[in-house]
Amino acid sequence: DQQVKQNSPSLSVQEGRISILNCDYTNSMFDYFLWYKKYPAEGPTFLISISSIKDKNEDGRFTVFLNKSAKHLSLHIVPSQPGDSAVYFCAASAGNYGQNFVFGPGTRLSVLP
Amino acid sequence: NAGVTQTPKFRVLKTGQSMTLLCAQDMNHEYMYWYRQDPGMGLRLIHYSVGEGTTAKGEVPDGYNVSRLKKQNFLLGLESAAPSQTSVYFCASSYGRGDTEAFFGQGTRLTVV
Helix, strand or coil: CCCEECCCCEEEEECCCCEEEEEEECCCCCCEEEEEEECCCCCCEEEEEEECCCCEEEECCEEEEEECCCCEEEEEECCCCHHHCEEEEEEEECHHHCCCCEECCCEEEEEEC | CCCEEEECCEEEECCCCCEEEEEEECCCCCEEEEEEEECCCEEEEEEEECCCCCCEECCCCCCEEEECCCCCEEEEEECCCCHHHCEEEEEEEECCCCCCCEEECCCEEEEEC
């Protein structure tokens, strides 16, 4: 049973608009969350993180929101650019318990010019 | 600045053959990981290491062995390859475990025929 779910396998957005990628988790012990971006034939690269003591973290065009009661987080990209087209992975861990990260299946984002 | 380097990038094996995937990091990270990526499954942890001379099983360890004789290197071995091990393999390293991001290699695409 997947502990981290990304229910949208793919998402298409027009350039300049907002992209919203969603992630749900089942383990209430998860207290640290990461988003990675992955281009074809490359390894994932870290994008942004959030810990459970916050409900929002922002870095330039990227903002991650955490709703602990709903066990849901989302990544907002504003404005979306063609170079953002990639697969985005959500990852979660019970970091305070020394646990490893668990990854979601990923969402493929296509930003259309 | 190499980061995490994996060799080889591609490999085709016959069922029953053995091979070793090499991973090297130059960031002096204590933690190292081997993942496999399959369609719709995200990244699944095979084995990991919390320091030189240590190894531990991850989510999908069967059919694989690992060694970490030196801090900068983490080796993944397949003793008798099976078609189910056809996948893309990623090595990663991190400074911390469940509360810091990991740096990934570029991946090894392995096909077992």
